[in-house]
Amino acid sequence: MTEVTETSPIARRYALAFSNRSVEEALFVSSPVLSIRGLTTEFVTPAGVVKAVSDVSWDLHPGETLGVVGESGSGKSVTAMSILRLIQSPPGRIVAGEILFEGRDLLKMPAKELRQLRGSEIGMIFQDPMTSLNPVLAVGQQIAEALRLHDRRMSRDKARARAIELLTMVGVPNPEGRFDQYPHEHSGGMRQRAMIAMAIANDPKVLIADEPTTALDVTIQAQVLDVLRTASERTNAATILITHDLGVIAEHADRVIVMYGGKVVEVADVFSIFSAPRHPYTLGLMSSLPRLDVDLQRLDPIPGAPPNPINLPTGCSFHPRCRVSKGRDLCRTQVPPLYDIGGGQQAACHFSEEVPAEMAVVSREMGARLGSAGA
């Protein structure tokens, strides 16, 4: 058992897949480095109160990569920013919950203590590297700043040398020259590498990457993700990887959190998410996965519009779009709790046991359409 957690995340993933140990068992070995409990974050807007995140709970274990997926507006970024209390207030406020980092609640911590964790124990990478880097400071200076903020005695020269080392590590060519250049003199990919260097500068225990490649050219997305993976492996950071891209999840995540309408609707290891989802929304996501062998972009996108976060549907907020519900009252009246399915899998659905059968139906439909598309 210990052998499993000591290896790299990828090796561990294979170990999990090919051993008979359950994920639950494997993860039980280590206590979580970060635990979110009942997190609820709202925004007060002129149109009403936006319930961006409601009652979200999950754990992040040392060394793992936790993928977070969900449609636009499902609360992924707000969850990530709540962790470091980066929600702008007003209009935002964290209404309830705990965020435990090594047992300490970040939400109750004095601002000064939290600052000591930001950027040192918990590093963050944002979506758009153009707007997330300060345009009037040299890129290297921004990395050096991250170092010197957490080590007051570090000299400028030492910080520079270390920043250049970090730039080398994330694969920036000519790091000495690049150090003194400004963000606008770098390409998108180089900027995001610099952001990664900045986030891992102090060997954080937790790395949060919020759609780190969405703003980048498709051709360099894979490279940057590899850099991120190498970086988190080298620093042995547990990584939260927020993305829209199920391909990225399949390749990089150990476990997956699926969010819908500000709530967690499914938690599972990456294999179960793809092969045996237990929430109808996850099933919908999987069947919208583009297939490489067929010249079709989207086979079965989930019909209907994302929920209005100011006025969420009653009961299960997915019910207006759910193909499993079939109009049953329970779905419209009762909010489904996150049920334990076993094997570390959880799903917030009253009828999660019906999902495998529905999956078979979906597969047949897809097969039929693939057949006609191929013909």
Add this chain to the structure above:
Amino acid sequence: MTGTAAHIVRTLLLSLITLLGVSVLIFLMLRVLPGDPARVLAGLNASEEQVAQIRQQLGLDESLLSQYWHFISGVVQGDLGESARTSRPASAEIAVRLPATLILAFVATVVGSLVGVTAGVLAAVRRNTVLDHVVSSVAMMGVSMPVYWLGLLLILLFAVTLGWLPAAGSGQPLSIVLPAVTLAAFSTALVSRMTRASMLEVLGQDFMRTAEAKGAPPRTVIIKHGLRNAFIPILTVISLQFGALLGGAVLTETVFGWPGIGRLLVDSIGARDFAVVQGIVLVYAAVFILLNVVVDVLYVVVDPRIRY
């Protein structure tokens, strides 16, 4: 940086043409305006012959073209002509008065910038709080209060009633306080409003969040990351204000009996002292051009994305 150096050389060369244009304009304006310097100098009771004689002495009987030629060829050799009132070289008259005005405008600009930027940053960071509203109201007053009125109020309070500061003149080191504060009031107000607006734009930007996520304390986030990015429009307002203070110090200099160039200009226009007026206008134009060059360089220093 080579691009910037070339830009400066180009600006300075072009400014020669500007200066030439200014010299033509002021030369013609003075001669088109009613009022004959010879008659003013000769006094009310002078005969026509006396006036004609003075006119000849001043060279005003020559054609406009040859008068201008005299003027401009003198300027090129550093000779601005002779003051009609004092018969001393106009350049000497200006040189005596210029430093007082430069010092006053400089001190007022420094005071106005420091106070204005500080107030503006605080107002932006604490927007919609009492502090913000107080800054806005005071700024409103600063912009709308006439200079001579504010000047007289300050003299009444600090010189007459409290006796803390000298009321007029430039004899004591503290003499500059009241005129500088008076002069700074308007620019403080303007700079604080611009700073607030510019900071509000920057505060919500992504890189501010990045700085926070790094663990930077609020002061570092706001000043190192925020103010630096908000500074270009602020710098523009400050430099424009410095220019305006140079030219607009006339009222303040009058109220406080400050021996600056503004009063010399007004007196010289009244006396139709052509040489001194032309000289002052050319000096102003040259100072403005230099100011612009300095600001162009500062832009590049503040924002590395700016290239010429």
